[in-house]
Amino acid sequence: MSEPTAALVLGASGGLAQAIVSELMADAAIDRVIAVSRHSAPAHFSSGAAGPLWIETEYSEPAMATVVEQLQPFAGQIIRVVICHGILHGDNLWPEKRLEDISAESLQTVFQANTVVPVLWLKLLHRLLKSKQRCVVAALSARVGSIGDNHLGGWYAYRSSKAALNMMLRTLSIEYARRVKNVKIISFHPGTTDTALSKPFQASVPSDKLFTPEFVAERLCGIMAAAEIDGQLSYLDWDNKSIPW
Numbered sequence: 001m002s003e004p005t006a007a008l009v010l011g012a013s014g015g016l017a018q019a020i021v022s023e024l025m026a027d028a029a030i031d032r033v034i035a036v037s038r039h040s041a042p043a044h045f046s047s048g049a050a051g052p053l054w055i056e057t058e059y060s061e062p063a064m065a066t067v068v069e070q071l072q073p074f075a076g077q078i079i080r081v082v083i084c085h086g087i088l089h090g091d092n093l094w095p096e097k098r099l100e101d102i103s104a105e106s107l108q109t110v111f112q113a114n115t116v117v118p119v120l121w122l123k124l125l126h127r128l129l130k131s132k133q134r135c136v137v138a139a140l141s142a143r144v145g146s147i148g149d150n151h152l153g154g155w156y157a158y159r160s161s162k163a164a165l166n167m168m169l170r171t172l173s174i175e176y177a178r179r180v181k182n183v184k185i186i187s188f189h190p191g192t193t194d195t196a197l198s199k200p201f202q203a204s205v206p207s208d209k210l211f212t213p214e215f216v217a218e219r220l221c222g223i224m225a226a227a228e229i230d231g232q233l234s235y236l237d238w239d240n241k242s243i244p245w
């Protein structure tokens with residue numbers, strides 16, 4: 001009999017995350033989907049036993065460690081992890097257009113959500129992911145986190161938090177290759193996708209370049225299913241093409 005399998009979606013209430021939860025639930029290779037969020041499960045996930053296991057938490061390190069303890073029964077079974085945390089705008093938070101818009105408070109808020117929380121998950125999860133089964137981790141990054149691709153400027157906090165996330169993931173990949181050899185890490189750019197995060201910026205996006213979350217979820221899950229366990233971080237877009245660092 002084959003080993004049981006599970007998938008973990010972190011930051012599960014977002015537009016992309018919900019589509020990823022649904023895509024993973026439809027995957028016959030995955031027995032159980034676990035979703036972790038600050039919010040309670042949306043109605044379409046909470047009804048009936050067929051929904052994901054939904055865990056509510058805040059994102060302090062002790063609270064996240066408690067979630068990881070709760071996940072102990074799934075040790076060695078997790079074959080997919082998708083880290084979805086990301087903020088671009090919010091209350092008193094808007095992407096900077098010029099130097100005068102930069103504020104220490106906004107930088108700290110954005111770095112906490114986009115860089116610190118994803119990295120803490122990978123710190124806390126490593127023992128749970130160690131297994132004989134191959135496990136693919138994707139963190140939702142963004143093309144604007146590419147230093148080489150930055151020709152427009154602006155969006156200081158968001159860009160630099162994603163560049164920092166990429167560096168963290170690269171560094172984690174090197175240590176995971178020594179200590180958790182069954183894991184492959186991908187830094188993933190979904191493309192501009194129709195969610196609350198991109199809503200205020202969609203007017204200038206041609207309709208064929210604005211993806212549905214379902215389309216992106218299908219692409220990401222396909223890329224994760226095919227990924228080779230090579231001990232390297234890959235920085236890939238929705239079309240499975242490499243992005244320059």
Ligand SMILES: NC(=O)c1ccc[n+]([C@@H]2O[C@H](COP(=O)([O-])OP(=O)(O)OC[C@H]3O[C@@H](n4cnc5c(N)ncnc54)[C@H](OP(=O)(O)O)[C@@H]3O)[C@@H](O)[C@H]2O)c1
Nearest residue numbers: 011012013014015016037038085086113192193195197198
């Ligand atoms: N949509 C796009 O066009 C686009 C393009 C490039 C990259 N991305 C990236 O894709 C990811 C998902 O974005 P989305 O479009 O699905 O946006 P979304 O619908 O706004 O979802 C936001 C996500 O961030 C988490 N989050 C929000 N505030 C947080 C905070 N203060 N601390 C920690 N986590 C927080 C939420 O988790 P909870 O469930 O806990 O609320 C949720 O997973 C993000 O990393 C984003 O940067 C999106």
